[in-house]
Amino acid sequence: TQLLEQSPQFLSIQEGENLTVYCNSSSVFSSLQWYRQEPGEGPVLLVTVVTGGEVKKLKRLTFQFGDARKDSSLHITAAQPGDTGLYLCAGGRGYQKVTFGTGTKLQVIP
């Protein structure tokens, strides 16, 4: 069974602080996605990374894929209340089913 462990599980920070969420596995993935889900909504795709060591930026969010394609991180700079939500990583291996991470619940307090 491919597992994607996310840490931390919960995070409550003040507006303006920085944070990093980690997504770790013992398996190699050909691609990795990050999603954000707000209450009452489905997960929304933020980014896909496919190359080991790849770094992608989306405004204040920076995503990195590990060199060995087994792990990933999401860094948020100067967090805002609008960043509040459940963050999910998901690993794909070509045409096999996707494995979702355990989730990180982020609360940004104004």
Next chain:
Amino acid sequence: SAVISQKPSRDICQRGTSLTIQCQVDSQVTMMFWYRQQPGQSLTLIATANQGSEATYESGFVIDKFPISRPNLTFSTLTVSNMSPEDSSIYLCSVEGQSGSSYNEQFFGPGTRLTVL
């Protein structure tokens, strides 16, 4: 990206009854997926639905409990049968971002929040 709608958005049901959840996509897609999610937690895949064939169920999920229909390339239904309080959850449908892509990107509906009393 595909636009996906689900009906109902939420429901409260009595144990022993059944509920059918509908998922409509604004474009034709090969595969549709059904997930279950406890609030604030990760997603668990129930089954994959291809048009014209029987759905493929994951371990722990069976067709008698979660029958799925896929009558065309834009629509699917999931029925939760003979419900018990343990079935209370959020049910989500999703589709692949690009048909045939190996990137495994998915687009999700807004979910159906089910409460069984």
